[in-house]
Amino acid sequence: MGKTVIEKILQSHSEGRTEPGKIVWVDLDVRSARDFGGPNVVKNFQREYGDAPVADKEKTFFTFDLSVPACTRKYAENQQICRKFARKQGIKVFDVDKGIGSHILMEEGLASPGKTVVGTDSHLNILGAVNCFSQGMGDVDITFAFKSGKIWFEVPETMKVQLEGQIRWPATAKDLTLCILKHMGTQKAALKAVEFYGEAVENLSLAGRITLCSMETEMAGITGFIPRGKRLSSEERKEFPRLSFSPLHAERGAHYSDECTIDVHNLNPQVAVPFSPTRVQSVSELKNIHVDSGFIGSCTNGRVEDFKAAAQVLKGRKVKPGIMLKLVPATRRVYERLLQEGILEILFESGAIVSNPGCGGCAEGHIGLTGSGEVQISTGNRNFAGKQGRGEIYLASPAVVAASCVKGRIASPEDV
Amino acid sequence: MEKSMISGRIWVLTNNRGELIEDIDTDQIYHNAHLHITEISEMGQYALGNLKGWEDFSQKAQPGDILIGGRNFGAGSSRQQAVDCFLSLRLAAVIAPSFGAIYFRNAVNSALPVFKCPDLKEYVEKGKMESGDRIEVNYRTGEGTVVNKRFDFFVEPMSDVQEGILRAGGLFNYEKTLNTT
Numbered sequence: 091m092g093k094t095v096i097e098k099i100l101q102s103h104s105e106g107r108t109e110p111g112k113i114v115w116v117d118l119d120v121r122s123a124r125d126f127g128g129p130n131v132v133k134n135f136q137r138e139y140g141d142a143p144v145a146d147k148e149k150t151f152f153t154f155d156l157s158v159p160a161c162t163r164k165y166a167e168n169q170q171i172c173r174k175f176a177r178k179q180g181i182k183v184f185d186v187d188k189g190i191g192s193h194i195l196m197e198e199g200l201a202s203p204g205k206t207v208v209g210t211d212s213h214l215n216i217l218g219a220v221n222c223f224s225q226g227m228g229d230v231d232i233t234f235a236f237k238s239g240k241i242w243f244e245v246p247e248t249m250k251v252q253l254e255g256q257i258r259w260p261a262t263a264k265d266l267t268l269c270i271l272k273h274m275g276t277q278k279a280a281l282k283a284v285e286f287y288g289e290a291v292e293n294l295s296l297a298g299r300i301t302l303c304s305m306e307t308e309m310a311g312i313t314g315f316i317p318r319g320k321r322l323s324s325e326e327r328k329e330f331p332r333l334s335f336s337p338l339h340a341e342r343g344a345h346y347s348d349e350c351t352i353d354v355h356n357l358n359p360q361v362a363v364p365f366s367p368t369r370v371q372s373v374s375e376l377k378n379i380h381v382d383s384g385f386i387g388s389c390t391n392g393r394v395e396d397f398k399a400a401a402q403v404l405k406g407r408k409v410k411p412g413i414m415l416k417l418v419p420a421t422r423r424v425y426e427r428l429l430q431e432g433i434l435e436i437l438f439e440s441g442a443i444v445s446n447p448g449c450g451g452c453a454e455g456h457i458g459l460t461g462s463g464e465v466q467i468s469t470g471n472r473n474f475a476g477k478q479g480r481g482e483i484y485l486a487s488p489a490v491v492a493a494s495c496v497k498g499r500i501a502s503p504e505d506v
Numbered sequence: 507m508e509k510s511m512i513s514g515r516i517w518v519l520t521n522n523r524g525e526l527i528e529d530i531d532t533d534q535i536y537h538n539a540h541l542h543i544t545e546i547s548e549m550g551q552y553a554l555g556n557l558k559g560w561e562d563f564s565q566k567a568q569p570g571d572i573l574i575g576g577r578n579f580g581a582g583s584s585r586q587q588a589v590d591c592f593l594s595l596r597l598a599a600v601i602a603p604s605f606g607a608i609y610f611r612n613a614v615n616s617a618l619p620v621f622k623c624p625d626l627k628e629y630v631e632k633g634k635m636e637s638g639d640r641i642e643v644n645y646r647t648g649e650g651t652v653v654n655k656r657f658d659f660f661v662e663p664m665s666d667v668q669e670g671i672l673r674a675g676g677l678f679n680y681e682k683t684l685n686t687t
Binding site: 111112113114115134138139227228230231233234237238242244281 | 584586607608610611612614615662665666667668671677678681684
């Protein structure tokens with residue numbers, strides 16, 4: 091019997107036969123910790139192992155992306171705890187200037203097809219976008235991973251999702267993702283790896299694949315793969331200079347626990363309404379909803395392509411007075427590309443606030459929260475009650491967020 | 507008794523209709539009001555304290571008892587205390603048809619024996635397992651017996667990995683037994 095993508099990757103990083111339901115020890119190519127979770131990893135490590143070295147400092151990293159630079163005393167202290175440990179151990183820190191850790195791992199080529207990565211980020215499975223096995227875990231597991239270079243993992247079942255049809259502007263990768271979330275809910279893909287097939291996903295850019303794979307977490311899945319993803323374009327190679335990307339196929343005769351087909355013909359812009367990412371409606375059903383603020387960024391929609399889509403809508407237009415539009419590039423490299431291509435200027439001219447890279451705006455980070463009664467339209471991945479302050483969060487694509495901030499109510503890019 | 511055997515008196519987590527309670531979340535197992543407690547020995551008194559009909563569980567449970575739960579046991583948050591409170595009461599094991607993914611990881615890492623038993627609901631419905639029964643489980647073969655009813659059942663055998671961590675007394679201790687350089 092052939093192997094699915096996740097079975098192939100886990101097989102090549104463990105001993106014995108890999109089959110669904112079996113627990114295996116996985117050799118890790120990368121283990122990482124953020125400024126949340128990281129301090130507990132350091133405390134656990136020092137309590138259990140004293141001054142012992144990590145298993146391989148070349149494969150161990152800290153990535154600071156949550157409160158960057160630290161905006162509370164707690165984060166300032168926690169980042170220092172990690173920096174001191176890293177200096178002593180010779181571990182590389184991607185510090186507060188660099189951006190979202192998972193994206194840095196892709197740009198640096200540390201996460202690439204067939205590799206295995208763990209860290210303290212519940213959206214780390216986003217690395218499925220580059221056909222890499224990755225998993226967010228708690229501080230006990232990551233401490234163990236730092237020390238041993240391994241993690242135990244139960245090989246999951248794999249589900250196959252076939253998409254029928256193509257997507258066209260103004261629908262984008264985010265609308266496709268929200269449509270899939272509406273279909274899958276939190277049950278169908280729960281505890282499974284998912285392989286996505288069909289032109290709609292196979293034609294996505296890497297940024298689009300990142301958007302889809304980032305929200306596998308919201309489907310309660312283990313991770314998602316697009317095995318036949320396109321190779322990188324010359325533009326993408328500038329954005330991911332050290333990443334070597336190639337398709338990673340499932341073997342002939344691979345076994346899938348279930349298969350389903352989702353029709354995405356004529357897909358319109360989609361929005362997830364409070365307070366669940368799976369409560370998805372068309373923009374056309376929500377056009378009377380007033381918005382107070384917008385956010386574009388996060389590990390889901392923080393790439394150059396995402397800001398280009400926003401700029402396409404905002405060029406020559408202004409964010410409606412009284413509305414706040416917050417933009418946070420995923421990484422410093424994205425920021426640089428936006429500068430070089432003149433996109434940042436368009437966004438600035440529209441009246442948007444542009445901040446340094448990181449998880450702010452989605453996580454409780456450096457670009458503020460929402461207040462009671464505030465309605466925000468966001469490109470993030472979660473709209474749970476209380477996550478971004480007391481306001482109500484609607485999830486949408488960068489183009490829809492931009493259009494909504496011009497109109498002052500939920501809008502499609504075609505409405506401006 | 508062989509070392510691969512676990513035995514004890516069971517508590518079957520049923521509702522007032524006698525059905526196994528499904529989706530028991532970590533807030534029902536260990537309420538967030540007690541998260542400030544850091545001593546494991548103090549956590550046992552709050553175990554299941556927020557689960558309707560089972561608020562007095564910590565007074566009834568004895569060391570060595572085994573908990574029988576419904577599907578998706580330990581759903582919800584990643585809180586380690588939802589495992590630690592059972593270690594505090596020195597329960598011998600938790601058996602359920604399935605577990606929340608993080609809960610299962612936390613239990614394995616803390617050396618609390620957890621077993622998946624897909625047919626558990628049927629056993630309970632048919633009266634084959636009731637609170638107060640005594641069971642034995644061989645965690646290598648998955649063979650189990652309700653001793654006082656002479657009823658045989660199966661759980662999924664423990665994997666080598668889970669057994670290794672259990673024997674070492676937890677994930678951190680397990681690491682100390684590895685031959686790492």
